[in-house]
Amino acid sequence: MTLLEVKAVAKHFGAVQVLNGVDLTIEAGTVTGLVGDNGAGKSTLMKTITGLYGTDGGEIRFDGKPMTGLNPGQRRALGIEMIYQDLALARQQDVAANIFLGREPVKWAFGILPGFVDKAKMDADARKMIDRLGARIPSIHRPVGMFSGGQQQTVAIARALTFNPKLVIMDEPTAALAVREVESVLKLIRQMRDEGIAVILISHRLNDVFEVTDRIVVLRQGRIEADLQTGKTQMREVVGYIVGAH
Numbered sequence: 001m002t003l004l005e006v007k008a009v010a011k012h013f014g015a016v017q018v019l020n021g022v023d024l025t026i027e028a029g030t031v032t033g034l035v036g037d038n039g040a041g042k043s044t045l046m047k048t049i050t051g052l053y054g055t056d057g058g059e060i061r062f063d064g065k066p067m068t069g070l071n072p073g074q075r076r077a078l079g080i081e082m083i084y085q086d087l088a089l090a091r092q093q094d095v096a097a098n099i100f101l102g103r104e105p106v107k108w109a110f111g112i113l114p115g116f117v118d119k120a121k122m123d124a125d126a127r128k129m130i131d132r133l134g135a136r137i138p139s140i141h142r143p144v145g146m147f148s149g150g151q152q153q154t155v156a157i158a159r160a161l162t163f164n165p166k167l168v169i170m171d172e173p174t175a176a177l178a179v180r181e182v183e184s185v186l187k188l189i190r191q192m193r194d195e196g197i198a199v200i201l202i203s204h205r206l207n208d209v210f211e212v213t214d215r216i217v218v219l220r221q222g223r224i225e226a227d228l229q230t231g232k233t234q235m236r237e238v239v240g241y242i243v244g245a246h
């Protein structure tokens with residue numbers, strides 16, 4: 001099932017044309033690697049999908065609906081999630097606080113007065129989500145700033161999944177991780193795919209891209225340079241498209 005359709009999308013910042021008529025179709029339950037040199041336009045393209053940036057031309061449809069005029073919150077409600085490179089976690093807060101950031105369940109005192117944040121429920125729900133991911137977290141009560149990069153990535157993924165996304169875009173999730181942590185993030189990506197979620201993985205680490213994706217899309221100078229099936233291409237071919245040697 002086609003989930004996302006990007007048609008002829010263009011975007012410029014001042015005099016710089018960053019996206020030059022991008023066409024991209026994403027199917028549900030697939031993992032797509034989005035690769036390209038620094039400045040190729042990968043993050044910008046994804047932000048036009050989440051609604052963080054408007055476009056200067058073209059059309060984006062998600063789940064059959066045009067996204068024009070919808071803000072990031074409305075698009076998130078329809079199932080578009082993006083995990084940014086800096087994760088946007090509150091480092092001093094614990095796991096539950098991060099997972100439910102900005103929408104903490106409230107206990108109603110005597111059933112009428114909005115009371116305090118229901119910390120017990122938040123902790124239980126956070127625990128459930130972490131367990132569902134089969135992830136190892138030292139303590140859900142510790143500030144996430146004390147966690148390793150991989151554990152923080154896990155918290156960011158758990159947070160994204162609580163919105164019941166249909167599409168999860170991940171910007172460089174493995175860039176700063178140790179080998180074992182990379183493996184657990186790749187495992188989470190496969191798990192999302194197996195649950196029917198479409199994943200777009202932006203990465204400079206082609207080993208990771210080859211390990212986990214079904215398809216590899218190369219962006220170069222704001223255009224789609226190649227659209228390849230992972231099993232039918234090789235790293236040297238992909239590198240050739242990235243640097244424009246084809």
Ligand SMILES: Nc1ncnc2c1ncn2[C@@H]1O[C@H](COP(=O)(O)OP(=O)(O)OP(=O)(O)O)[C@@H](O)[C@H]1O
Pocket residue numbers: 013016018036037038039040041042043044045
């Ligand atoms: N908010 C912005 N204002 C002005 N220019 C921007 C903005 N965001 C990105 N750009 C420019 O757009 C181009 C594409 O940037 P983008 O961040 O999309 O690249 P990228 O492919 O994600 O690169 P990287 O792999 O380094 O993250 C770059 O030339 C960048 O300088």
Ligand SMILES: [Mg+2]
Pocket residue numbers: 042043044171
């Ligand atoms: Mg980027």
